[in-house]
Amino acid sequence: MKKRLKTLKVIKEEFKPLSDYWSENGYDRYIIYNDMVWTINSSMRPFFGTEIEVKKFFYDDYTHIDIKYGFHWHELWFEPEFIEFLSVDEVNI
Numbered sequence: 001m002k003k004r005l006k007t008l009k010v011i012k013e014e015f016k017p018l019s020d021y022w023s024e025n026g027y028d029r030y031i032i033y034n035d036m037v038w039t040i041n042s043s044m045r046p047f048f049g050t051e052i053e054v055k056k057f058f059y060d061d062y063t064h065i066d067i068k069y070g071f072h073w074h075e076l077w078f079e080p081e082f083i084e085f086l087s088v089d090e091v092n093i
Contacts, residue, residue, distance in 0.1 A: 001053070001054060002051050002054075003078045003081070004049075004051045005048045005049060005051075006049070006077055006079055011040075011048070019032060020032045020033065026042065037060070037061055038074060048077075052066050052067075052068075054067065054073060057072070059072060060072075063075040
């Protein structure tokens with residue numbers, strides 16, 4: 001399945017004020033949020049804000065693994081998925 005990652009700016013705005021611990025050294029981020037420990041390393045950074053192919057995967061505090069590189073991602077890092085409902089007229093066409 002393809003999912004779009006939030007940008008790092010959005011993640012920082014969303015999680016930094018709520019996190020128990022937030023550390024940045026250059027491109028790496030180490031975050032403790034809601035009893036979860038997340039690491040965003042410099043190799044992962046270019047993928048934020050893009051759509052990637054992932055599969056469900058539950059390991060430690062991560063929920064997805066990407067198909068190509070094997071990085072671990074958390075569900076909260078992805079943009080919400082919207083379901084578009086069709087009207088009766090659209091269905092009848």
